[in-house]
Structure formats: structure tokens, C-alpha cells
Amino acid sequence: MEAVTGYASYVLPIATALIGVWTVVRYVRADRGTRVSMRQAARVRWGWVRLARMAGLTVTDKTPTLLAQITSQKDGATPAPRVLTPKIKVKPDQFGVIVRARTLPQVGLEEYQKSARFLADAWR
Numbered sequence: 239m240e241a242v243t244g245y246a247s248y249v250l251p252i253a254t255a256l257i258g259v260w261t262v263v264r265y266v267r268a269d270r271g272t273r274v275s276m277r278q279a280a281r282v283r284w285g286w287v288r289l290a291r292m293a294g295l296t297v298t299d300k301t302p303t304l305l306a307q308i309t310s311q312k313d314g315a316t317p318a319p320r321v322l323t324p325k326i327k328v329k330p331d332q333f334g335v336i337v338r339a340r341t342l343p344q345v346g347l348e349e350y351q352k353s354a355r356f357l358a359d360a361w362r
Contacts, residue, residue, distance in 0.1 A: 275330035282328050282335060282361050289360050290323045293353040297322045297342045335361070 265276060290296050299320045302310070306317040324345055327338045339350060350357075 269332065271332045272330060275332065275335055278362070279328040279330040279335045282337060283326070285360075286326055287323050289357070291321070293356050293360075295324060295345050295349060295353060297344050337361075 265273060268276065299322050302317040303320070310317055322342055324342050325340045329336045329338075341347070
């Protein structure tokens with residue numbers, strides 16, 4: 239059992255290093271257009287939450303989670319509402335990026351279409 243515990247501390251750094259090496263190899267092997275798209279995909283992913291809030295593509299959930307209900311005290315203030323942001327998947331290709339976005343109860347196709355121009359400008 240002690241041997242397993244000793245090796246467990248090496249797993250996370252090794253896995254992180256392998257993922258980093260794989261990303262660098264993919265970047266180096268890609269052509270020029272795909273590299274540009276890979277950088278654009280990273281920008282899209284990093285700035286998505288802030289951009290979605292500015293574009294009005296978020297929903298405020300006033301219902302507290304189960305954990306918040308359990309940990310809140312009777313005399314204390316109610317838990318703060320959560321701001322939900324749709325999840326996205328970004329895939330770079332030779333000609334740009336492909337963004338697939340999930341929907342939320344009040345954020346559907348219409349809201350994305352209304353914000354399409356704003357998103358295109360923000361994502362260049």
C-alpha cells in the first residue's frame with residue numbers, strides 16, 4: 239500500500255507533462271493556417287465566460303444548490319444566485335474555428351443568432 243501511495247504523487251505531474259508535449263507536437267506538426275486557428279481557439283475558450291456575460295448569453299439561477307441549502311444557516315442570508323454560462327466546444331481547423339455551444343432554458347438559438355454579429359467581432 240505504501241508503494242502505491244509513493245507513486246501516486248508522480249501521476250499528476252507526468253500526466254500534465256504528457257498533455258503539454260502532445261499539445262506542442264500537434265502545434266508544430268500543423269500547417270500555418272491551423273496554427274493560427276489553434277491560437278484563435280485558445281482565445282475563444284479563455285474569454286468565453288466574460289464574453290457570454292457581456293452578450294447576455296447567461297442565465298441567473300436563483301434556486302440554491304443542494305449543498306448551499308444544507309450549509310446555509312436558518313438566520314443567515316440566503317445564498318447568492320448563480321450565473322450559468324452555456325458550455326462551448328471549440329475545434330480549430332485550417333480555415334478558422336468551429337464553435338459548438340450548448341443551450342440553457344432562456345438562451346437558445348434565437349439569442350445566439352441575435353448575438354452572432356457581436357461574437358464574430360469579438361472572436362475576429
